[in-house]
Amino acid sequence: MSPLETAVAIYIAYLVGSISSAIIVCRVMGLPDPRSEGSRNPGATNVLRIGGKKAAIITLFGDMLKGVLPVLIARWAGINELGLALVMFAAFLGHLFPIFFRFEGGKGVATALGGMLALCWPVGLSWLVTWVVMAAIFRYSSLAALTASTLAPFFMWYVSGSLVYAATVGLMSVILFVRHRSNIVKLLRGEESKIGKKASNRLP
Numbered sequence: 001m002s003p004l005e006t007a008v009a010i011y012i013a014y015l016v017g018s019i020s021s022a023i024i025v026c027r028v029m030g031l032p033d034p035r036s037e038g039s040r041n042p043g044a045t046n047v048l049r050i051g052g053k054k055a056a057i058i059t060l061f062g063d064m065l066k067g068v069l070p071v072l073i074a075r076w077a078g079i080n081e082l083g084l085a086l087v088m089f090a091a092f093l094g095h096l097f098p099i100f101f102r103f104e105g106g107k108g109v110a111t112a113l114g115g116m117l118a119l120c121w122p123v124g125l126s127w128l129v130t131w132v133v134m135a136a137i138f139r140y141s142s143l144a145a146l147t148a149s150t151l152a153p154f155f156m157w158y159v160s161g162s163l164v165y166a167a168t169v170g171l172m173s174v175i176l177f178v179r180h181r182s183n184i185v186k187l188l189r190g191e192e193s194k195i196g197k198k199a200s201n202r203l204p
Contacts, residue, residue, distance in 0.1 A: 013094065025055050092112050109145045123152065142180055145180070
C-alpha cells in the first residue's frame with residue numbers, strides 16, 4: 001500500500017478505537033454514564049460495577065474488537081510491518097482519547113489485548129494466560145493486567161522476532177502503566193479491591 005493509504009488506515013483505526021463500547025452499552029441498556037458513576041472510567045470493570053456482568057461482557061468484547069478489526073483488515077489490505085504496528089497503536093489511542101466522547105476514554109487494556117491477538121495471536125494468548133495466573137494467585141485485576149503488560153513486549157519480540165512490534169507494544173505498556181497510576185497507588189497502600197469483593201469479578 002502507498003504511504004497515503006497507510007495513513008488513511010491509521011486514521012480509520014483511531015476512529016474505530018474512539019467508539020466507546022462502555023458508553024454505548026450503558027446508554028442502550030439504560031445504565032448511568034460510566035464517566036460519572038463508579039470509578040468514572042469508561043471500561044468493562046466499571047460497567048461491571050454499575051451494570052452487572054452482561055453489560056460488562058458486551059463492553060469487554062466490544063473493546064477487544066476495536067483492536068482486532070483494524071489490524072486484521074490492515075493485514076488483509078497488505079499494509080507493511082510498521083503500518084500494522086501503527087494501526088494497532090492508533091486503535092489503542094482511540095480508546096484512550098475518543099474523539100466522539102470528548103476524549104474521555106478508558107485505560108486501554110482490552111483494546112491493547114485485541115490488537116495483540118490480531119497482530120500475533122500467541123502473544124495475546126500469553127498475555128491472557130499471564131493475567132489468569134496472576135489474578136488467581138493475587139486476586140487483583142489491575143496487578144494481573146500490569147504484569148501481563150510488562151511481559152508483553154518480551155513475548156512479542158520472542159514470538160514474532162519483530163523489534164517494531166515489540167517496541168510498539170512496549171510503548172503501549174508504558175501508557176497502560178500511566179493510565180493505571182491510581183490503581184498502582186491503591187495497590188501500594190493495600191486499598192485496591194480484590195477480585196470477587198466490592199465490585200464482584202473485575203475485568204481488565
